[in-house]
Amino acid sequence: MQTQPTASHFIGGQYVEDTEGTKIDVIYPATGEVIATVHAATPAIVEQAITAARGAQAAWAAMSGTERGRILRRAADIMRDRNHDLSVLETYDTGKPYQETSVADATSGADALEYFGGMAATLTGEHIPLGGGDWVYTRREALGVCVGIGAWNYPTQIACWKGAPALACGNAVIFKPSETTPLCALKVAEILVEAGLPAGLYNVVQGLGDVGASLVTDPRVDKVSLTGSVPTGRKVYAAAAQGMKHVTMELGGKSPMIVFDDAHIENAVSGAINGNFYSSGQVCSNGTRVFVHKGIKEAFLTRLAERLETAVIGDPMEPETSFGPMVSQQQMDIALDYIAKGEAEGARLVYGGKRIARDGFYMQPTVFADVTDDMVIAREEIFGPVMAVLDFEDEAEVMARANDTEFGLAAGVFTNDLTRAHRIAAGFEAGTCYINTYNDAPVEAPFGGVKASGVGRENSKAAIEHYSQLKSVYVRMGDVEAPF
C-alpha cells in the first residue's frame, strides 16, 4: 500500500504542500520504519485553511439539512466500501491489529457520518407561544468554523466523530490530527469531497501542539473540540476561553471497573481484557483500576492469566493477531516506566511486565495485583496495557474508592444483582458507565467525561447541542407599549 500521502495538508478540496514546515516522520509501530513524511503547517497554511473554511461555511449552512445529510451518508457508504484499505492504513498509522481496525475505525467513522447525515434534516427550532398572540421561534444555527484536534489512538474515528456532527449542523471543519498519526484524516477529507462536499468545508492541517494552539487562538474560529490528555485539555480550554469559544473536551481517564463476587467471572474477565488490552491499552475509557471482591480475587486472576496466554501477539496485519505494538517508542517507554514504578511500590506482578524482543514497540500485556489506592499505577493514566487489580469487600467502601480520582470518563460494574448494578451506576462519578460490559461506544449513545475528563458529549443527539446554537426570535403581533 502507498502510505506516503499526495501532500501533507488537505485544504479547499485539494491536497496542499508547504515544505517549509517542520518535517514529521510517520513511523510504522510494528517495525519502527519510516513509512511517510509530512510537514507541519506553516502560518501560511493555517491562514489558507481558515480562509477556505470561512469562505465555504455560509453557503453550506444555507443548504437544506436533507442536502447536507445526503452528502454525509454518501461518504459513509464510500468509507464502508473502502473499509479494507482504510483499515490497513489505520494499522500503518497506529500499529493496532487489522483484526481491530477492520471493525472499529472506518466502520465507526462511517456510522457517525450515517447517523449525523440522517439527523441533519431533523434539526429544527421550536415555536413558543406567548400571551396576547405574541410568540417566539428559535432557530438552530451553525457555530461557524469548528477546529478538531485529535489524539493518536483512533485517527479515523476521531476525525469523523468531530467532523460528522459539525458538518451536519452546517459548520466548516479544520481538523488537526495528532502528529503521531497524520495519515488517516486525509483519507476522510478525500472521501467527503468525493461524496460531494463542497471545497473548504473539511480541511486537514498537520502539525504539533503549536499548530493546534494557533488554530485555537484565531478569532475566526468559533469552536474547538479536542481529544487528548488532561494537561493539553487544560491549556486548550484556557486558550479557547480567552476568545469565549465553544469547547468539547474529550480527555483522559483512570476509570474503575468493579467486579462483585456474584459476577459471571468469564464475562468479567472479558470485560477486563476489553477494558485494558484492546488497542494495546491505548483507549481513553479503559477500566484500568479493576476492583475485584476478595472472595473471587484468586479465581479471577487465574482465569485472566490463562486467557492472556491465548493472546496472539505479532504482525498487526495478520488477521489472527489480537495484540499489537504500542503506537511509539515514547508511549512504550512511558508504560514500561510505570511498570517499574509499580514493582518499586510493592504491587505484585502477576502477568507480563516486559518489552518483547522484536522490531517495533511491543510490550507484554501486564497485570498487577495487590495494588493499593495510593500507588502511582492506581492514580495516574498510563495509556498502555497495564491493569491494576485492587481488592475490596464492601460496596460502600468500593464506591467511595472508585470515585476517589480527579478523572471521570468511564466506569463499569460486573454483578448479577440487578438493583446493585443500577445503584452503583447511579453512584459512579463518570460520564459513561457500563453494566456487565465494558468499552462499547456506539454512535447512538452520548460519550464523554465528567470532572477532569472533559466537557461536552460526542455522538448521539447530544452532540448536536455542542455543534450548534439557538437563536430566539421574539415576534410581537400587536402594538408596542413603552413607558414614555
Ligand SMILES: NC(=O)c1ccc[n+]([C@@H]2O[C@H](COP(=O)([O-])OP(=O)(O)OC[C@H]3O[C@@H](n4cnc5c(N)ncnc54)[C@H](O)[C@@H]3O)[C@@H](O)[C@H]2O)c1
Ligand atoms: N475522551 C476521549 O474521547 C479520548 C479519546 C482518545 C484519547 N484520549 C486521551 O488522549 C490522550 C492520548 O493522546 P495524545 O498523547 O495524542 O494526547 P495529547 O494531549 O498529547 O495531544 C492531543 C492533541 O493535542 C495537540 N496539542 C498538544 N498541545 C496543544 C496545545 N497547546 N494546543 C492545541 N493543541 C495541542 C496534539 O498535537 C495532539 O493533536 C490520553 O490522555 C487519552 O486518554 C481521550
